[in-house]
Amino acid sequence: MSRGRLSRISIATATAAALLSTAACGLGGSGSDNDVKQPEKSGKVSGEISFRTLQLKPTFTAYVQGVIDAFEKKYPDVKVKWEDVPGDGYNEKLVADAQAGALPDVVNLNTDSFQLLADRGMLADVAKLDPAVQKDYVPGAWDQYKLNGKQGVFAYPWYVTPEILTYNKDLFAKSGLDVDKPPTTVEQFFDYAERITEKSGGKYAVFMADPKSRLPGDWQKMGVPVLNAEKDAFTFDTPKAVEWIERMKELYAKGAMPKESLTKSDDTSQLYGADKLVFGPGSPGFIRDVKANAPKVYAKTQVAKAVTGVLGHIGIYTQSLGVRKDTKSPDAAAEFAKWVTNGPNQVAFSKEVAIYPSNAKGLADPYFSDKGDGKDPETLARALGAEELKEAQLDANTPVEWTNQIGDAVVREMQKAIKGEVDAKTALTKAQDEANKILAQQAEQKQK
């Protein structure tokens, strides 16, 4: 191959690769607020409706298909077309479909996608479609689908996973702590962590640093006002938040947390399962994983109600079913969403996997109050989670204003402060300034 030819190929390849690299970064973006009117029910439940779920195939194919079949049997004039989309890129697909006007009639939404679609007027007000339905759901779950400054409720609450506390009671007891008296406040949690670290000799860690998953929850539980009353400015730059940073910094330096957990926490289950972590992830689903994969550690696992601090209750993050605002079959869509989220169907779903119903009748099922002998972690976790859910309130949720961008900006400053590279107060002030700057930008963009 001649050099001239090679250099031509070289420049052509380079230009093409550069072009492609940039093209890959190209992000489509058009669309505007939806002015579609709220659908009116005709009283006739019929028509073909599309239904999209988030990553339920193939594990729950039989369950979901069973629910659909039963609905079609009850309403023979309705045909439900079900599609399941993998979790990776789910929100991006929703965005693309919303832009193309191709949203399904009934769609599974998480907190983020709900906010996005409802805020832009793409979802029907289900409280108007069915005024009597509110009483069916746990109050916290129902309230989650209201929007600031807008009348209505824009999705039917579906399944939910409450926060609980899981810990290795053997490692807990080794430091002289009473396994039946788990921490209930963030400050107490830090005290326990300090004591365990002193006894561990660096052989095991107490918890994962991971500020991304700890904030703003820890601050809310400590009584730090994250936002002002108008929700237009962050106000977390307080002495309490400084105290949080100082404690985290001190514990990090002492080895209470794995060093890498400051930036990543994807190996939490692995560390817990290997007897190298005292507090495991706070989800009931995790208990099942430990039972299946690390039975010896499962036998040492204790569960308790989540640390709630001054709030006294947990937050609530349900999955939900939204109804497309310009659906051609509002009766069938609303009836179907209500059917999927009704008590019996949600309880049946909860028996398949460690999730909980957001439906009040479903949550009252004896399956969720049975504590067994009080020793089996899985049974106990189910009962404790259900108890917590009945009291759950939205003030313990991450505020919707705390977007990914804001969370990332705050977390970056916290990482520096916990490592000791920046003084706690300086980091906190900088984090709040940065968060307020992004919030103002986002508000300005919204108004355009």
Place this chain on the structure above:
Amino acid sequence: MAQIAGTERGAAAGTRDAGRAAGPPRARRARRPKKETGQEPGLVHRRWWTPYLFLLPGLALVVLFSLWPFVNTVILSLTDAQILRGGGFVGFDNYVRALQDDTFWLALVNSVVYTVVVVPCLVFLPLALAVLVQKKIPGIGFFRSAFYTPVIASAVVVGLMWQWILRSDGLVNTVFQKLSLISEPVPFLTDSTMLLVSAMIVTVWKGLGYYMVFYLAALGNVPTSLYEAAAIDGAGPVRRFFSITVPTVKPMMLLVGTLSAISALRVFTEIYILGGESGGPGGDSRTLPFLIRQVGLGFAGETGYAAAISILLFLLTLVFSVLGHRLSKGDEN
């Protein structure tokens, strides 16, 4: 038939005139497609658009998936578009904002440093490797395959493996501590500079086998007679390497340099896997692609601003590409 073909070849190969006059009849007709010949007009006509017709499927794909997204990115970079909301025209505001943004400069410096360190490694180390495995000795196929394995390994597997190697209680730190070479673990993944260095090591490790194949192809084209002549003249292996191998594969080195520079400027996966979603502690190890993702992702993602940074990254990539081109031009001259 064989005889006729042989005759035609003989005539064409005779003299230049003979070739023109007595060349294959079909070829002659193709050059002068006169209707009056009255022979198979449909087959012999060469319409000007015929080549474009064949190119059309490929061109359509390029336009749809490369050129249009690029043009769209340029347009978006001049707007304040967000996900799900078409933006208004804001001129060069996004570019001005980027140039005034400390994070942009941090990411730019990281990207450039990354490229400047990684490119020489990926130009010279694979060449050395190729020279080593080029020799035809028994079992060398195993080593060639082994060196290529990282290229086909999934990014997730590679990331996990390197995490286990580099974490504070990982393989390297444990071995060094056991040997009493260090008292405290080296913060490979928790210090922003060390994290960048770790990511560079992974990039080089993954790229070695890939570029080694390029060099093996280039080395295959070097005539062995050159080496033999040089050996007879008394040149040793080192002299032969620098006087024969390097000049012969120089065009390939420039190509490898350009390609590795482009991929180094686009580095994202290594930093994401080793340093987490924030781009290392405090986000200090973020590169330009990392920043683009961070700015453009999520429902509050600023598509317009992310597009502007993409264009600036494109320009930077172009600088390195043109530099590579200039170097190869200079080499030709």
